[in-house]
Amino acid sequence: MKITTKHRFSLIALLPLILFAIPRSASAQSDGQKLYDNNCAKCHGSDGSGSTAIGKAVGAKDLRSDEAKKLTNAEITTQIDQGKGNMPPFGGTLDKAQINSLIPIIREFSKKAAAPSKKAGCCSRSDGK
Numbered sequence: 001m002k003i004t005t006k007h008r009f010s011l012i013a014l015l016p017l018i019l020f021a022i023p024r025s026a027s028a029q030s031d032g033q034k035l036y037d038n039n040c041a042k043c044h045g046s047d048g049s050g051s052t053a054i055g056k057a058v059g060a061k062d063l064r065s066d067e068a069k070k071l072t073n074a075e076i077t078t079q080i081d082q083g084k085g086n087m088p089p090f091g092g093t094l095d096k097a098q099i100n101s102l103i104p105i106i107r108e109f110s111k112k113a114a115a116p117s118k119k120a121g122c123c124s125r126s127d128g129k
């Protein structure tokens with residue numbers, strides 16, 4: 001009787017630790033995706049194009065553009081932290097690690113856009129014959 005109670009208590013005490021530990025350690029990448037969906041997609045679109053109703057209204061930039069590709073990590077970080085033009089600053093709501101986790105998401109947009117535009121429909125053969 002005594003043992004059962006004790007065990008039950010320790011399990012309950014550990015449960016929140018277990019629940020917190022798992023998602024925290026396993027999902028740096030998906031954290032960024034989630035943050036993007038919650039904070040950025042309404043203006044920049046889920047594909048980064050900026051073609052949402054709000055995005056068009058405020059002039060959100062296309063995150064897949066050559067211009068966006070040229071931004072350094074530091075420039076992107078500053079832009080998110082402090083905002084620019086019609087983009088609000090996120091420094092008060094997102095911490096540094098969260099802002100950093102958004103950078104790979106932005107890079108992914110420009111990678112996806114680059115792939116299909118590469119000489120689509122051309123006829124080059126790599127065997128040289």
Ligand code: HEC
Binds near residue numbers: 063065067
């Ligand atoms: C209210 C709409 C809005 C939201 C929300 C928003 N942005 Fe922006 N974003 C803009 C606008 C407008 C610009 C263009 C600013 C300028 O240069 O005048 C911009 C520009 C940018 C740029 C620079 C692109 C370039 O080519 O110069 C990046 C990177 C960016 N946003 C990332 C983000 C990220 C990441 C988030 C989420 C944390 C976010 N934005 C949320 C409106 C928004």
